[in-house]
Amino acid sequence: MASILFLGTAGSSAVVNKQLRSSGGIIVQVEDLQFHLDPGPGALGQAKEYGVNLQHNTAICVSHNHINHCNDLNAVIDAMTHSGIEHRGIILGSKSVLQDSETSHPYLTKHHQNLVEKIIPLEKNHKVGIELIEINALSAEHTDETAIGFKFFCPKFTLSYTGDTKLTPQLIEELTGTDVLILNVPYPGDKAKGSNLDTESAIKIISQVRPKLAVLTHFGLEMLRADPLQEAREIQRITGVQTISAKDGLLISPQNYGNARSPVRGYD
Numbered sequence: 001m002a003s004i005l006f007l008g009t010a011g012s013s014a015v016v017n018k019q020l021r022s023s024g025g026i027i028v029q030v031e032d033l034q035f036h037l038d039p040g041p042g043a044l045g046q047a048k049e050y051g052v053n054l055q056h057n058t059a060i061c062v063s064h065n066h067i068n069h070c071n072d073l074n075a076v077i078d079a080m081t082h083s084g085i086e087h088r089g090i091i092l093g094s095k096s097v098l099q100d101s102e103t104s105h106p107y108l109t110k111h112h113q114n115l116v117e118k119i120i121p122l123e124k125n126h127k128v129g130i131e132l133i134e135i136n137a138l139s140a141e142h143t144d145e146t147a148i149g150f151k152f153f154c155p156k157f158t159l160s161y162t163g164d165t166k167l168t169p170q171l172i173e174e175l176t177g178t179d180v181l182i183l184n185v186p187y188p189g190d191k192a193k194g195s196n197l198d199t200e201s202a203i204k205i206i207s208q209v210r211p212k213l214a215v216l217t218h219f220g221l222e223m224l225r226a227d228p229l230q231e232a233r234e235i236q237r238i239t240g241v242q243t244i245s246a247k248d249g250l251l252i253s254p255q256n257y258g259n260a261r262s263p264v265r266g267y268d
Contacts, residue, residue: 002031006217025072063149064140091119159254216243
């Protein structure tokens with residue numbers, strides 16, 4: 001069995017700060033493996049709200065070092081390891097989250113580095129194998145130059161999460177073969193600011209990638225005012241691809257959109 005649970009769907013600082021939508025990240029469950037994507041502010045509370053046991057996390061995957069994506073990383077590690085009683089879990093993330101640089105310190109504290117089994121900084125196109133799952137780091141162009149997305153090759157489906165990025169030809173190429181596509185779309189229409197996606201960008205991606213299901217999330221204030229549901233309906237009308245807007249607590253069964261005969265592509 002597999003599932004995707006949205007602990008939160010907030011995008012911009014205005015939405016996160018006012019908690020107009022929650023910002024706890026996404027839980028991906030594949031058999032007995034549990035992945036926590038981008039644990040932003042409120043991840044612990046949202047996990048409790050939706051009955052997620054963070055002690056069951058296999059890995060935490062963090063796309064970049066902005067607070068709405070990684071604020072609760074250390075707190076989730078505490079929960080995953082029983083405050084260090086169990087030395088377990090894998091942390092996958094951009095270099096900005098996990099390593100020192102000339103301009104910033106890692107978001108992961110030295111104390112919490114010592115609580116986990118393995119820490120793997122990822123760059124674009126790096127691949128990691130965790131039991132039955134292969135995870136590829138997707139290209140991203142964002143204000144954090146080390147930002148990445150994640151593509152999960154699972155036995156019965158392929159899931160991609162763009163993270164925060166603007167539209168690029170390389171991203172579209174890397175998303176090819178995705179069954180379930182989660183896109184961070186903070187802006188409606190053609191109103192994207194900075195290195196982010198808007199509805200028009202999402203239409204271009206979905207039209208070319210042709211996933212079986214596209215899910216919009218990570219909404220900014222302008223997107224909430226425009227109504228994500230209406231934006232998703234317009235995308236589906238134009239592309240012909242089933243497209244939905246996520247809500248806090250949305251639960252999806254991704255195997256319903258996959259190909260049961262598709263093998264896992266490999267292990268590292």
